[in-house]
Amino acid sequence: MNILVTGGAGYVGSVIVEELTHAGYQVTVLDNLSNGHRAAVTPAARLVVADLADRARLAPLLREQRIEAVVHMAGSILVPESMRQPDRYYRNNVINGLHLVEAMLAANVRLLVFSSTAGVYGEPARTPLAETQSLAPVSVYGETKVTFERALGWFARTSGLRSISLRYFNAAGASTRLGEAHHPETHLIPLVLQVPLGQRPAVQVFGTDYPTPDGTAIRDYIHVVDLAQAHVLALQALAAGRPAAAAYNVGTGTGASVREVVAAVRSVTGNPLPVIEQPARPGDPAVLVADSARLTADLGWRPRYASLEAIVASAWEWHRHHPHGYAE
Ligand SMILES: NC(=O)c1ccc[n+]([C@@H]2O[C@H](COP(=O)([O-])OP(=O)(O)OC[C@H]3O[C@@H](n4cnc5c(N)ncnc54)[C@H](O)[C@@H]3O)[C@@H](O)[C@H]2O)c1
The missing domain is CATH 3.40.50.720 (NAD(P)-binding Rossmann-like Domain)
Known part of the structure; x- marks a missing residue:
C-alpha cells in the first residue's frame, strides 16, 4: 500500500x-x-x-x-x-x-x-x-x-x-536510528539528557507543590x-x-512524575543531575495519564516499552551518539 x-x-x-x-x-x-x-x-x-x-x-x-x-x-x-x-x-x-x-x-x-x-x-x-x-x-x-x-x-x-x-x-524515547531533536527543545526527557551531555548545568523543575505524591507534575x-x-x-x-x-x-496508563524522570535519568546515565526548582507554569495540569483501553480492545495495541527506565535508556543511547541531534 x-x-x-x-x-x-x-x-x-x-x-x-x-x-x-x-x-x-x-x-x-x-x-x-x-x-x-x-x-x-x-x-x-x-x-x-x-x-x-x-x-x-x-x-x-x-x-x-x-x-x-x-x-x-x-x-x-x-x-x-x-x-x-x-x-x-x-x-x-x-x-x-x-x-x-x-x-x-x-x-x-x-x-x-x-x-x-x-x-x-x-x-x-x-x-x-x-x-x-x-x-x-x-x-x-x-x-x-x-x-x-x-x-x-x-x-x-x-x-x-x-x-x-x-x-x-x-x-x-528513540529507535536505534531515530531520536528527538527539536529546536527549541521543550520536552522533558531530552532537556534532562542535556545535563549529562554537558550542554546544560542543571535541570529546571517547574512546580513542586502540585497535589501529587512528590509535588511534581505527572505525565504518561x-x-x-x-x-x-x-x-x-x-x-x-x-x-x-x-x-x-x-x-x-x-499512552501507557502509567504516570511518572518529573522527579521520577530525573531519577531514571540519574540511574541510566550515572550523572548526579543538579535540580533547580521553579514555580509551576500556568496551564500545566498536575496529572495527565491515558486510559488507552479502547485502543487495546479495538485495535489490539499493547505497548512493548513498559518501564520509564527502558524509555529513558533508549533516548540516552540515541543522544549519546547524536549529541547535536541531526546536526544539519
Ligand atoms: N511529540 C509529542 O509528544 C506529541 C504529543 C502530542 C501530539 N503530537 C503531534 O504529533 C505530530 C508530530 O509531532 P513531533 O513531536 O514529531 O513534531 P515535529 O515538529 O518534530 O514534526 C512535525 C513535522 O511537520 C513538519 N511541518 C510542519 N508544518 C508543515 C507544513 N506546513 N508543511 C509541511 N511540513 C510541515 C515539520 O518540518 C516537522 O518535520 C504533531 O502534529 C504534534 O502536534 C506530538
Missing part, C-alpha cells in the same frame, strides 16, 4: 515512516523541513520537500505517487508559541490540514490517520483520561487539534472520508516506537474496513 506521511521528517513522523517501511508499506514523506530533518527520513522512503500551504501541489502529488492513505503529522507543536501566535497555529494546523483533505478528496484518497494530542482534553476531570471525557482545551494548540478532529467528523458524514485521530500523551511517557505501532494498526483497520472509533488515546 502507498502511504503519504506529512511531517515524516519530524520526531514522531520519522519513526512512523521507519515502522511503515519495515511493515512493507511504500512511503512518501511530505515535509517542509521547518522543524524536520532530511537525515531522519529513512532511505527506504521518498522525501518530497513541500509545504501544505502549497495547495496546488497536493492533489497531483497524491495522484503521481498513487497514494491510498495518509498519516497527517505535519503541524506546529509548541503550546506557549500558540498562545503568542494563534493565527499561525490556525493556519498551519487547521487551514493547511483542510488543504490536505481537499486534495485527498480530489484524488479519491479516503483513509487518514491524524496526529492529535492529550491537549484536546484540557484540565482533566478524572484520571486516567478516557476518550469519553469532554474536549476542553486550554491552549490554542489544543483547540486547533480539536477543530481539525471535528472537521474530520463532518467530512466522514459528507464525503466518506474515514479517519482515526490518535491522541498522543508524551512521546519519548509513551515510547515513540509503540506510538508508531498504533499508527500501523490504525492504518490496517482503516484499510480493512474494520469498525473503529474516530479517536483513541495513546
